[in-house]
Amino acid sequence: MEKYTLKFPVQFGSETVTTLDLKPSAGAFKGFKQEVDPDGGVVFDPYASALVAVRMSGRPEAFAKELHPADMMALATVAMRFFSDGLEAGSAPSE
Numbered sequence: 001m002e003k004y005t006l007k008f009p010v011q012f013g014s015e016t017v018t019t020l021d022l023k024p025s026a027g028a029f030k031g032f033k034q035e036v037d038p039d040g041g042v043v044f045d046p047y048a049s050a051l052v053a054v055r056m057s058g059r060p061e062a063f064a065k066e067l068h069p070a071d072m073m074a075l076a077t078v079a080m081r082f083f084s085d086g087l088e089a090g091s092a093p094s095e
Contacts (some may be wrong), residue, residue: 008068028055049076
């Protein structure tokens with residue numbers, strides 16, 4: 001689990017949210033698409049990536065719309081870091 005402290009707290013309903021506890025799960029990535037442009041570069045969608053982080057926190061998707069752009073970009077980066085802990089293509093888990 002990773003904790004993210006919002007740079008700009010979010011007023012969501014009657015609650016002021018200052019931190020998000022992110023617990024990785026496959027369900028958080030449901031519907032997430034990664035695209036490659038014709039030159040082989042990855043097309044980055046910061047909102048979609050931040051939405052993954054919001055889902056990891058257990059907050060509803062409507063919460064993502066309330067994020068400050070600086071927190072959206074930071075959360076997008078945090079969410080994508082969960083990919084880097086996985087296995088490389090063609091490798092097998094060690095025993």
